[in-house]
Amino acid sequence: MRIGFVYDLREEYLAAGYSELEVAEFDSPATIDEIEAALVHLGHDVDRVGRGQNLARRLAAGERFDLVFSIAEGLKGRSREAQVPAVCELFEQPYAFSDPLTMAATLDKSVAKQIVMAHGVPTATFAQLRSAEEADAATLDYPLFVKPVAEGTGKGCDAASIVMNKDDLRQSAARLIERFAQPVLAETYLPGREFTVGILGTGDTARIIGIAEITVREGAEDPVYSYENKEACEETVVYTLADDAEARRAGAIALQAYRALDCRDAARLDLKSDANGLPHFLEANPIAGLHPTHSDLPIIAELAGLGYDNLIAEIIASAAHRQGVIVGGQEPVTHACTCCAPKVREVA
Ligand SMILES: Nc1ncnc2c1ncn2[C@@H]1O[C@H](COP(=O)(O)OP(=O)(O)O)[C@@H](O)[C@H]1O
Ligand SMILES: [Mg+2]
Known part of the structure; x- marks a missing residue:
């Protein structure tokens, strides 16, 4: 092609x-x-x-x-x-x-959370604050986690994101709103395990390729999976394939959210558990990083034994099949989706 x-x-x-x-x-x-x-x-x-x-x-x-x-x-x-x-x-x-x-709904974490909530997916209670003053009206239980509503790669997420009271919330919100020029999301702090789930395919054919547990190493400057820790992940973060009951629950919730958000071909979903070990949806990444050794989705593919080339091959196959583009002479597997072009075109 x-x-x-x-x-x-x-x-x-x-x-x-x-x-x-x-x-x-x-x-x-x-x-x-x-x-x-x-x-x-x-x-x-x-x-x-x-x-x-x-x-x-x-x-x-x-x-x-x-x-x-x-x-x-x-x-x-x-x-x-x-x-x-x-x-x-x-x-x-x-x-x-x-x-x-x-793409637009998932970049705005507040919109994504509302969509998945409507589909019964567990996600932390939250409020969107457009100004530090709005913190005064927030009726959420502390501790909270504060982050920019539409960023990624851990930007604006660090130890200072964990706030214990209204004064902290006002200060953190003011700092993030000024730095990122957008509202902040204040959500219930989730103290449990962290998972990131790799999913390939579309609709009913979507499948989990692996569930990775993310652990920030002891001694890392920041205990959060922050921008700095992501950048230095080779030194600060441990990624382990997880297959216990809690991890599998995270996978099932991620798949439910993937379908609720109508993700296609591939995405990575981030989840964190509450104090009772119930995983909650944090966010979905429909343009997941694809550096072979530094990005989470290829790391999951590698841990799961799929490998980088097969990951890319499956993304291409999914995209080609749902749009009726024939790859290498194979018949396309089309599905009845209103957003996909019905044309069948043969290419090398
Ligand atoms: N509610 C929360 N409770 C605890 N930690 C959180 C919460 N929300 C985010 N985090 C931490 O911040 C990191 C980045 O948050 P995330 O929502 O995934 O945004 P990003 O788009 O920057 O990856 C997460 O991987 C997690 O470690
Ligand atoms: Mg994330």
């Missing part, structure tokens, strides 16, 4: 004057090289399109790909992760991963 590869390269944005924190979720040349190598290894032709604006220009000029594979998270706005999928839909360009609605 001819694959249009869309991504936001960290270096490009740093050179343009953006800060490390602003580009924290963007991709390193290593990630892009590794994904491209896996796609080539799987027999595909890869066209490095780069950022979403390049894709929009090329699609507007009439060019099409058999499939767009985008890991671009966008720079501005709370629907930034929906931008590339929306451009693809505008030009009837088949693409991998979730659609714009899911």
Whole structure:
């Protein structure tokens, strides 16, 4: 297949004057090289399109790909992760991963929590604060955990996110609102085990590839799975495949949330347990990091014995099948989904 590869390269944005924190979720040349190598290894032709604006220009000029594979998270706005999928839909360009609605809903943790709650998925009680003053009206039980409502990679999540009383809440909320220029989510602090669940496929065919328990090592500066700990994860974090009753419950809850949010092809869901060992949904990542050794989804794939190339192959197969794109002469397995193009197109 001819694959249009869309991504936001960290270096490009740093050179343009953006800060490390602003580009924290963007991709390193290593990630892009590794994904491209896996796609080539799987027999595909890869066209490095780069950022979403390049894709929009090329699609507007009439060019099409058999499939767009985008890991671009966008720079501005709370629907930034929906931008590339929306451009693809505008030009009837088949693409991998979730659609714009899911991308936007999952980036906003408050919206995602409301959707999964409506489907009976356990998630911590929460309030969204648009100003520090709104903390005074919050009636939640302490301790609470405070984080920006629409960020990722642990940005704004550290020891100071754990607040014990209204004064702390006001201070932490003020700090995060100023730093990230967006509302904060204050939710019940979950003191139990932490899991991240890798899921592949779409709808009824979605399946768990592995459930990893995340443990921040003793002696790490911060006890939270924070931005700093994620960046230095090789030294500060232990990832273990977990298969006990609590972990399996986390997996079942993650799968329920994946379907409630209509995730497609692949995603990683984060959960943390309460004091009674019941896992709660924290958030879903429909554009999960794909660095082979540094990102959680490939780490899960490796621990589960699937491996990096097979992970990428399964994502491509899922995206191709639901859009009727035939990979390597195989019949597509289409399903009755209103958001998928019915056309069957044969490609190498
Ligand atoms: N309610 C909570 N209770 C305890 N820890 C939390 C809570 N919410 C988040 N965390 C910690 O902060 C980390 C980042 O939070 P998460 O919601 O996954 O956001 P991100 O998009 O930054 O990954 C989690 O992996 C977890 O360690
Ligand atoms: Mg997370």
